[in-house]
Amino acid sequence: MTITDSRHEMYVERRPAAADRTGSAAALHRVERATAAAAAGRALVLADPVRGETNLVLAAELASTELLAFMIRHTSGFVKVTVSVPDCERLQLPPMWPLAGHAPRCNLAVSVDAVEGVGTGISAADRAHTIRTIADPATVAFDLARPGHVVPVIAHDPSPSVLGIPSAYGAPDAVVDLMRAAGLRPLGALCELVSPADETVMADETEGVAFARRHSLAHLSILDVAATVGRGSQVLEYGEECDRRHHDPCDSGDDAQQRPQ
Numbered sequence: 056m057t058i059t060d061s062r063h064e065m066y067v068e069r070r071p072a073a074a075d076r077t078g079s080a081a082a083l084h085r086v087e088r089a090t091a092a093a094a095a096g097r098a099l100v101l102a103d104p105v106r107g108e109t110n111l112v113l114a115a116e117l118a119s120t121e122l123l124a125f126m127i128r129h130t131s132g133f134v135k136v137t138v139s140v141p142d143c144e145r146l147q148l149p150p151m152w153p154l155a156g157h158a159p160r161c162n163l164a165v166s167v168d169a170v171e172g173v174g175t176g177i178s179a180a181d182r183a184h185t186i187r188t189i190a191d192p193a194t195v196a197f198d199l200a201r202p203g204h205v206v207p208v209i210a211h212d213p214s215p216s217v218l219g220i221p222s223a224y225g226a227p228d229a230v231v232d233l234m235r236a237a238g239l240r241p242l243g244a245l246c247e248l249v250s251p252a253d254e255t256v257m258a259d260e261t262e263g264v265a266f267a268r269r270h271s272l273a274h275l276s277i278l279d280v281a282a283t284v285g286r287g288s289q290v291l292e293y294g295e296e297c298d299r300r301h302h303d304p305c306d307s308g309d310d311a312q313q314r315p316q
Contacts, residue, residue: 099113118190124179167189
């Protein structure tokens with residue numbers, strides 16, 4: 056099975072790292088808070104201002120019933136988990152849409168459930184178990200049933216170009232980099248937040264900031280990740296204007312965080 060990157064939509068263009076990036080210290084602080092939260096088994100809020108979406112994120116290997124219930128309650132419920140190309144090959148997770156000439160917005164693989172330890176597969180407990188199973192390095196292809204209720208999203212290593220288009224950097228890639236920086240396996244669950252003001256639409260970045268503050272969660276942007284712990288030496292040039300775009304009102308200097316209630 057061969058997996059190729061068919062994303063045409065450019066999220067964040069990777070450029071040579073600038074010697075002096077104004078605002079990088081603030082970005083690094085936000086990333087450090089987020090990686091500490093992930094390593095402690097807490098959820099975090101990740102904004103993608105390029106695509107205009109905000110995701111709730113958690114470490115796949117630490118997924119608990121409590122965290123999945125919290126995620127499902129406040130998001131679309133379409134829970135994805137980042138999986139690298141080598142892990143997709145090892146677990147035999149082919150792309151959900153492999154047809155040539157079509158470019159999906161992101162690379163989703165065939166959905167799965169854990170074979171053992173689950174009921175119907177849809178409950179928070181079942182999905183948490185499936186996500187932990189995917190993250191377990193001892194898992195083999197036959198440990199996963201297809202189709203299921205958890206959707207792997209294929210996270211690719213950065214490349215100079217995709218079909219002649221500059222390499223993309225989106226939320227799945229940022230999740231992989233965050234988990235690696237946290238000392239965890241590079242797999243994370245993510246799901247897009249729903250607007251608390253109108254449950255028929257998704258949350259915008261301002262609502263994401265308010266949600267993070269309300270639940271004492273770390274909040275950051277994929278721009279923060281790309282500028283600090285993004286894979287390789289090619290990262291987004293992160294200047295003062297970019298930092299103003301992602302001023303984090305949640306960042307009061309108090310790093311104390313609590314589990315979601």
